Amino acid sequence: MPKQTYFNLPQKKRETIVDGAKQAFARQHYDRVTIDSIVACAGIPKGSFYQYFTGKDDLYSHMFANIGTEKYQLLIQEFDSGPHGTFSEAILVLMRRASEFDGQDSVMVMLKQRFLQECPQQVKQQIMQRMVPESMELFAHVIRWFVEIGEFRQDFPIGQAAYMLTASVLMLDTYPLENGEDHRQAFRNMVDMLAAGLRLRS
Amino acid sequence: MPKQTYFNLPQKKRETIVDGAKQAFARQHYDRVTIDSIVACAGIPKGSFYQYFTGKDDLYSHMFANIGTEKYQLLIQEFDSGPHGTFSEAILVLMRRASEFDGQDSVMVMLKQRFLQECPQQVKQQIMQRMVPESMELFAHVIRWFVEIGEFRQDFPIGQAAYMLTASVLMLDTYPLENGEDHRQAFRNMVDMLAAGLRLRS
DSSP states (O other), X not given: XXXXXXXXXXXXXXXXXXXXHHHHHHHSOGGGOOHHHHHHHHTOOHHHHHXXXXXHHHHHHHHHHHHHHHHHHHHHHHHHHSOOOSHHHHHHHHHHHHHHHHTSSHHHHHHHHHHHHTSOHHHHHHHHHHHHHHHHHHHHHHHHHHHXXXXXXXXXXXXXXXXXXXXXXXXXXXXXXXXXXXXXXXXXXXXXXXXXXXXXXX | OOOHHHHTSOHHHHHHHHHHHHHHHHHSOGGGOOHHHHHHHHTOOHHHHHHHOSSHHHHHHHHHHHHHHHHHHHHHHHHHHSOOOSHXXXXXXXXXXXXXXXXXXXXXXXXXXXXXXXXXXXHHHHHHHHHHHHHHHHHHHHHHHXXXXXXXXXXXXXXXXXXXXXXXXXXXXXXXXXXXXXHHHHHHHHHHHHHHHHBOOO
């Protein structure tokens, strides 16, 4: 976690720092990103860096937490504003929007790729500890809506259904595709199956 | 993947090498394990190492693949030999056995801990690409049994149900526990929910 000095900064300033960090981490291998390159991109004196963060990992985790929060807030808004078809359709629209968010520009594309390939495990674990609950909150939000309209049962643990969807999405690149199948289709089948468990018996 | 020279070795010799690798990788941080320390533990000349493996990562992935295969074969045998209660009970018994396998001695405990904390991401991804399908095969095996005895529907994709369980287990340490809940309980609720989706409607 960044230090209190950082959170005391005006929001604009914090955004500039995070944007600079995105540039620095998108440009080079995680191991080769230096505090010098970060402060150059963020336009802050090197001396302030350590007043704000405990180190490179700290800023990196904070940057990803920010990206995650922005993404999940956006997706929740999208869901709330749109008409929704079935549960599976709603989830798949959100997944498409999430991909669009991840691929919105070359910086985001590089950040994601480097996160998957270069980020040290302990840093990744820290980031996951924050990303998993946010993703779960999104799925729980959608499930709750289908409970409210009376399509899903009220007597099951929403958090755990949300967790299964989260884990399945986050590991989807390890899913062994069969002939002709793609990840999107495979995931759709998973969502359908879960929905079958959640649906009210007629 | 190890080279063909390695697979041409007698099985006993291959086991000695893998056992030596376990000692070497359990003892030190992944980054600090040297080829010298591996050949010392495995009792092979350094010259042969590169006739068998492309490098440290290669042997490490192979070693984990071996551990995984042994574990999942054992679990499948366990399932086949025992009486099974409900689907959830069967899955939870297997998860307990898997924990026992992972914690069978100090070498295994250290290997798992170092894998989670120290193994570089790209090596981890390679290992996951092999571990996920084996874990899925175990869950699919159990699900198929419940289909055969007529308790589960025949018309859903078993592979994808098996994948959801696998992803949920593999990421369980990121699941945010609520008051009084433990991981085992949370996972049990997930299994129950999935089973509700798979069960034949009465």
